[in-house]
Amino acid sequence: MAIEVRIPTILRSYTGGAKVVEGAGETLGDLLTDLDSRHAGLKARLVTDAGALHRFVNVYVNDEDVRFLGALDAKLNDGDSVTILPAVAGGAFGFAAAAALAGGRRVAVAR
Amino acid sequence: MARYDSLLDACGGTPLVGLPRLSPTVPEGAPPVRLWAKLEDRNPTGSIKDRAALFMVRAAEESGRLRPGDTILEPTSGNTGISLAMVAKLRGYRLVCVMPENVSTERVQLLRMYGAEIIFSPAAGGSNQAVATAKQISAEHPDWVMLYQYGNDANARAHYETTGPELLHDLPTITHFVAGLGTTGTLMGTGRYLREKVDGIQVVAAEPRYGELVYGLRNIDEGYVPELYDATVLNRRFSVGTRDAVLRTRQLVEVEGIFAGFSTGAILHAALAVAHEAVREGRRADVAFVVCDGGWKYLSTGAYGGTLADAEDALEGQLWA
Numbered sequence: 001m002a003i004e005v006r007i008p009t010i011l012r013s014y015t016g017g018a019k020v021v022e023g024a025g026e027t028l029g030d031l032l033t034d035l036d037s038r039h040a041g042l043k044a045r046l047v048t049d050a051g052a053l054h055r056f057v058n059v060y061v062n063d064e065d066v067r068f069l070g071a072l073d074a075k076l077n078d079g080d081s082v083t084i085l086p087a088v089a090g091g092a093f094g095f096a097a098a099a100a101l102a103g104g105r106r107v108a109v110a111r
Numbered sequence: 112m113a114r115y116d117s118l119l120d121a122c123g124g125t126p127l128v129g130l131p132r133l134s135p136t137v138p139e140g141a142p143p144v145r146l147w148a149k150l151e152d153r154n155p156t157g158s159i160k161d162r163a164a165l166f167m168v169r170a171a172e173e174s175g176r177l178r179p180g181d182t183i184l185e186p187t188s189g190n191t192g193i194s195l196a197m198v199a200k201l202r203g204y205r206l207v208c209v210m211p212e213n214v215s216t217e218r219v220q221l222l223r224m225y226g227a228e229i230i231f232s233p234a235a236g237g238s239n240q241a242v243a244t245a246k247q248i249s250a251e252h253p254d255w256v257m258l259y260q261y262g263n264d265a266n267a268r269a270h271y272e273t274t275g276p277e278l279l280h281d282l283p284t285i286t287h288f289v290a291g292l293g294t295t296g297t298l299m300g301t302g303r304y305l306r307e308k309v310d311g312i313q314v315v316a317a318e319p320r321y322g323e324l325v326y327g328l329r330n331i332d333e334g335y336v337p338e339l340y341d342a343t344v345l346n347r348r349f350s351v352g353t354r355d356a357v358l359r360t361r362q363l364v365e366v367e368g369i370f371a372g373f374s375t376g377a378i379l380h381a382a383l384a385v386a387h388e389a390v391r392e393g394r395r396a397d398v399a400f401v402v403c404d405g406g407w408k409y410l411s412t413g414a415y416g417g418t419l420a421d422a423e424d425a426l427e428g429q430l431w432a
Contacts, residue, residue: 055336063320063349063350063351063352064347064350065316065347065348065350068346068347068348083320085320085350087336
């Protein structure tokens with residue numbers, strides 16, 4: 001079963017530059033394991049050692065945030081579209097500004 | 112509700128209007144599913160941010176942090192800057208906004224008109240450069256006051272004390288509240304209030320998914336989540352792409368005559384998703400969503416006309432919400 005996965009620019013070094021890759025899995029966790037078998041290192045960038053989604057990564061299944069659908073246990077179906085994005089939603093300028101102002105936190109740096 | 116002592120007193124109390132043409136049709140005998148728009152563009156400067164700006168300034172005055180004649184510094188190119196500029200003018204403060212030099216001309220003109228001073232940072236450095244500049248200025252002027260809307264409780268409290276009660280008063284049968292996720296103040300404040308008062312209320316977030324140029328610069332190890340954000344207030348969170356946001360923004364004006372900015376289109380997209388879901392499941396639904404601002408400030412993008420693909424191109428790389 002094929003699930004389309006959109007990869008953010010910052011992680012395309014793991015997919016040979018591909019913007020969209022295909023994978024399979026009953027759950028998001030399974031899908032990431034499947035992707036990692038062909039794109040080694042990708043999963044470790046998205047999931048912490050403790051087995052949770054990285055705090056600053058947002059993953060959407062058909063445009064809905066998986067954290068409200070069971071996170072790594074979120075169920076997937078054939079034809080689903082998965083989007084991975086860095087956490088800058090709601091106004092990157094504002095968020096970056098907020099990060100800088102919060103003090104002690106680091107802001108994402110342009111490369 | 113027609114007479115006020117001053118413009119600041121006219122903040123809030125916005126109309127909630129039904130959308131009979133955009134609400135999904137339900138099968139015969141099925142319970143009704145209705146969409147309602149909270150017209151926040153009817154606030155003094157034309158956006159929902161007036162509520163937060165007013166509450167944040169009042170809270171800073173009450174705590175003694177802000178004294179007559181003080182200077183407020185805010186790195187913002189958006190509605191918060193415009194709202195703060197108006198409140199600062201009427202309450203006797205100076206406002207300095209830091210923003211990238213490539214923001215739209217309407218924004219610069221509006222801010223200047225309301226009396227704000229603007230410090231531009233180089234466009235090439237984007238948001239990060241604006242932030243760096245603001246930090247530098249802040250360090251040079253420790254007496255200037257940064258209200259910091261992303262972590263300021265008064266931002267969420269504005270919605271807990273005004274937006275939430277207004278919605279419940281006007282729509283006691285509310286089942287869903289849908290709003291945009293930026294500082295998260297609207298959703299946290301209104302969401303908490305409605306959760307306390309309405310059994311089974313669904314609090315739904317719509318966040319903009321920008322073009323790749325915006326995310327291309329971001330590193331996933333160093334992201335940011337506003338201090339105000341508490342995921343337990345939300346039931347669902349949708350990510351809405353540029354094309355869907357533009358499509359819904361156009362639909363809103365074409366079908367219901369409401370001329371709104373693109374962030375409202377993103378919110379409407381999520382509101383329609385939950386409304387159609389309710390129809391499929393045969394449940395009654397009164398879905399209230401926020402119209403954040405009017406479309407005037409975004410006309411120069413050209414995204415209200417032409418094909419959707421053209422509009423998407425026009426907004427690529429822009430922070431449209």
